[in-house]
Amino acid sequence: MSKKIILGVFEMMNPSNGMPTWTHPDGRGDDWDRLDYWAGLARELDQAGFDFLFFADTYGYATLGGRMPAEVAAHGIQFPALDPMLAIAALARETRNLGFVVTSPTTVERPYATARRFASLDRFTDGRIGWNVVTGSSQATTDELFGITAKLGHDERYDAADEFLDTCLRFWEHSWEDDAEVRDRAQGMYADPERLHPVSVDGRHQRAHGVFAVPPTPQRTPVLFQAGTSDRGRAYAARNAEAVFIQGQTIPTAAAHVRDIREQAARHGRDPHDVKVVTGMTVTVAATEAEARALREEYEAVLGLDDAAVMFAGITGIDLTGIDPDTRVTDLRTEAGQTLINRYARTDPDIRVRAVLDQFRTKAIRGFQLTGTPEQVADEIEAIIDGTGIDGIMLEPTFGGPAAYRSFIDLVLPVLRERDRVASAAGTPTTLRERFGGAARLAPTHPAHRLTASALPTPAEPSTTAASPAQTPQVLTVRAGGDDLRERENA
Ligand SMILES: Cc1cc2nc3c(=O)[nH]c(=O)nc-3n(C[C@H](O)[C@H](O)[C@H](O)COP(=O)(O)O)c2cc1C
Incomplete structure (x- = not known):
């Protein structure tokens, strides 16, 4: 049986997505900031059987020599933009199966707030949320906007991101035991304090102390995506990510990339196939090849x-x-x-x-660009999937509006379904992690399971000067035995 292709869409909550196309009649210049527009798009994708809708996001914008070039505002180059995370709960209510992946950077956010937002979204979406963990593009403007003066180098940002994610994982996976939320009306006990564990992190880049406020959610941890393909970015992905976004360009380079990530994941003791790889893809399809080529030329002329x-x-x-x-x-x-x-x-x-x-x-920042008839496009998609080890594709819009998705849904999806390469549209609701082939919770070989709530070293002996019980509520009994994952891995 041939591999089923994961299907997603690559969006940004700005007037054009990537390069400016908002002025074109098939663009979304007047719609991009309306929640109804996104709700309608989410419904269409859900009904067509897509697995996820991804919102890339950044706080920053492009700068030259420290200033915003006139083109950014005048032409609307990924600017202005809204915060897509705030739309996710509303979009989830409009859909049954569709997963949502949203970017949040490790450079300016704080682990606790990030963990709480994603846990809340995991609850509100019934386990259909994923986090694209990035160290962030447009770093210079983001630093300015947030008043950040401590500059980290490229690889150091990823080191800090490891610590950031570990801290979130301690909150999601280790602060609440599975049966800690008892909601026992007879005893008047909401949660069992004995089964809650405070997180303790005193790291180089992150500090956090305390109990997580959100009880375990369907996935506990959102599905972890990663999207930077620098050497350090791939190492980060191999250790942490459950899905990697790439912008594949050719079959050989994408295949090498997939191989590298999976080999590195295996070296971290993970099952390499627990790391799914999804490539960006722009599809321009029409009934005839000539029509498809004309449409592609029309698109390129706008840029x-x-x-x-x-x-x-x-x-x-x-x-x-x-x-x-x-x-x-x-x-x-x-x-x-x-x-x-x-x-x-x-x-x-x-x-x-x-x-x-x-x-x-x-x-621009697109992945594979396919242009042709439905059969030509389907052939090429199959060749890419089978020739690279990639697990899925995410469509990038051309002019910005839903036209490119609609032609893919109407023309290409039926061919891929006929060839048994995509799942049926009428799936039963599951978590996003299950749609990606796993169980609802993180795979057993994910490094999160080697962490504990506390990153502090285990005390050698019980302290003889322990604080009195009044100063040490039961809930603050640190579960001993936690050490820092990186130290163990490096050992
Ligand atoms: C498909 C794809 C999607 C990305 N989405 C985002 C995003 O939403 N926000 C962001 O700041 N960076 C995004 N990036 C950039 C990276 O994730 C990364 O943080 C940045 O490129 C710096 O790391 P690098 O040197 O490893 O590329 C994306 C990259 C790719 C390939």
């Missing part, structure tokens, strides 16, 4: 070189327009996002800045 340079700078911190166009991309260095640079450099080590800018204009 401008200056806007591309601004967006590239926003992600990488590098202004390509200020560099000799003959510069080799392999000579560029950044402490901001490295995924984009690597994408070009790994595909063609000799590629120059001029060519990158030109390709980026039409490609």
Whole structure:
């Protein structure tokens, strides 16, 4: 039996998604900030049998030399934007099966608040929530907006993100025992204090002490996604992620990437197939190849070189327009996002800045771009899935509005269903983790299970100067034995 393809959609809560297209009649310039628009889209995807709707998100915006270039506001380059997390509970009520994945950065948020928000969403969505854990693009503007002065380097941001996630995992997985929420009316006991455990973290980057406020939810931990493909980003994914977003470009490079992540996951003692890989994909489909090509040309004509340079700078911190166009991309260095640079450099080590800018204009941050008839597109999707080990695709809109999704649903999905490559649309409601092939809770080999509530070292002997019972309520009895996962792994 052939592998069923996970189906998602890649969205952002801004006027155009990626490059500016909001002025086009098939765009969403007047709709993007209406909750009804997103509710309608979520319903359509749910009814068509999609597994998840992903909202990428960032607090920042693109800057050049520390300032917002005029194009960002004038052309609406991923700006303005709303906070998609606040829409998720409403969208969940409109849908039965669809999962929701939302980005939240580890750089400016705090672990406790993040853990509580996602646990609340896991409750409100009946276990259909996922978290895209990022160290964040547009870091420079985000730091300014939040008044953050302590700057971490690229890899150090990921070290801090490991500690951030571990702290969240301690809250989600280890603060409440499974049967701690008793709701016993006869005894007047809501939760059993003996079965609650305070989290204690005194790390290099994170500190947190106390009991989690949210009882265990259907998934406990949201499905953990990761999306940066730098070397350190892949290592982070292999250790932590249950699903990895990539922007696949060619079958060989994507296959190598998938292999690398799974090999690294195995070295962390995980089942490599507990890490699903999902690639971005833009599909332009029509009844005939000529119509599909014309539609793709119409889309590409909307995109401008200056806007591309601004967006590239926003992600990488590098202004390509200020560099000799003959510069080799392999000579560029950044402490901001490295995924984009690597994408070009790994595909063609000799590629120059001029060519990158030109390709980026039409490609932007998209993954595979497929154009053709329904059969051609379905053939290509099957070739990508079977040739790379990728588990799923997430569609990127072209003009921004729902037209691109609708043509995929009407033209391509029936072909993939006929070939038994996608699940039936009328599935029974499950958690997002189960839709991705697991159980409702984190897989047994996930490193979260090697953590405990407390990251503090186990005391060698019981203290002879213990605080009196009055000062030490039962709930503050730290469950001993917790050590820091990283220390164990490095040992
Ligand atoms: C498919 C995909 C989706 C992403 N979504 C986001 C996002 O929503 N927010 C964000 O700040 N960064 C996003 N990123 C960027 C990264 O996750 C990452 O934090 C950034 O690129 C820096 O890390 P890197 O050097 O490993 O790329 C995304 C990247 C990819 C490939």
